[in-house]
Amino acid sequence: MRIAPDYSKEFEKIVEAYEKSGGESSKLLDKRVASIIISGDKIIGLNSVEGVEIESGKIENGVWARVKVMKGKKVEMPIHLCTGFLGKEGEQRVNFNFIVEEGASVKFISHCSFPWSTHLVHKMLSTVHIGKNATMIYEDAHFHSESGGVTLISDTHATIENGGFYRNSFDLTKTRVGKLKVKVNVDLKENATSELNSKIRGRKDDDISIVESLGLNGERSHGIAKSTVIATDKTRARIINEAFGNAPYSRGHIECTEITKGNGVDVSTLPVLKVTNDLSELTHEASIGRVNSKQLNTLMAKGMTEEEATEFIIKGLLS
């Protein structure tokens, strides 16, 4: 890891934020682990490993980075992405381009941490290209400030070539959300597989909007999009899960679970299934409501208070 000397203070602070969000900071200093550390509008640390090519540069209020995993390369240790914003106010833009070449495989562990921001707009644009029979796993955990002043706008477009695999998990459960607008759009070719999974916990007047879309465009492609949202207090949530079955034997499943707690919540879910090939098969499951009363009674009969039981059930759903 190269840390430019004039950024060493900033690095320390970013590491603090990173650890808050559950990141393991030792990984950021491990030479065997590829990583990118972004603070505000700068890349303050970057490390690459053999078979992984990272290019980066500046854009207005932010940075861009292109991560390419070479053909056939199985990256052993997950690549760590650490994005932070130390200031209270501002805008941060991050444009990522991920390319996983044919037969390669890679896992990313991403942490985005904005623990001190009161007015931050974080805009993330991601394009993902997964080559034939290649695999990419992307785990993204967010840690926002408790002021609710973080706005996250994230847009991901992924193309998965024949036989490729893409798993994208998004987790924003430990802190308040603020305002969230997430869009994920996946284009699946023949035999490609994709799993999208988001888990979010809203508090106070958090505002959550998610659109997950699976384009099952290749024969025997297979996709699952799953969202779990816990809405408490005055949380507003709009969840749209879509699956488009455009190719023979393609299969898609979308699932949305929204647990409500408190009578000020405003939540909705909209499943969209569309088939243009009659050999495609799509299913969906959706539920909105309070924590299941049978679960509650089972736990309360064991000596848990209603509050403890509710928290226990929610923790399970978000784990």
Place this chain on the structure above:
Amino acid sequence: MLELRNVNLSFEKKRILNDLNMKFDDGKRYVVLGNNGTGKSTIANLIMGVEKYKPQRGSVYLNGKNITSLGVYERSKLGITVAFQESVRFEGITTFNYLTLGGKIKASYSDAKRALELAGLNSEYLKRRVDDSLSGGERKRIELASVLMLKMRYVILDEPDSGIDMMSLDTISRIIDTLNSKGTTVITITHREEIAKNSDYAYLICSGTVLKEGPPTDIAAYYKKMCDRCDHPNEIIESVKELEHRKGVRA
């Protein structure tokens, strides 16, 4: 002592429990025998204080104190628990976490292992999740293990064998006796008379009331003879006489 006095409960005008009277002395093993639909699970829910199961008339007493208005949590604090007939799924929660209620019960891995083994599952299950990756029977066993870890004074096991194969009658007896050996009153609800044998006292429930009570072997034999085929599933039978008259038998 746990007691039900003249309990009446209806769901939308349909009478489910009718002038039900039952007594459960401390430290004894009871069996509540009856066909499906006679109101046994309703009794379990009512004793536990589940919201929709408040009696319209009659009361539940614990050591002479009326506890009818208490909720589920409050009754659990008084030492009452139920292993409900239906073992619900808990997504994302491991068996170990479930058995220790997320750390609320101070118990070691080996305590959990012992309880689980008594319920007929090996310790591999401690790491598994109590979700739909397990069968209903497996979740039922976990539920029984959970009750073993709780140290309650009154335990109701509602159809402990449902979803579990015949072989495990022994397992159920072992669980009942383990609980009972620590002074717990065990109330086993079942529609299978074989289970009645391992108890001290039996109640036969028909159309939401106690039709007959007494020594388990007698009650089990009577149940087998009279209730094998129930010819009045939607009618209230008030007495043994009435039932015997209908069946054309003399006791």
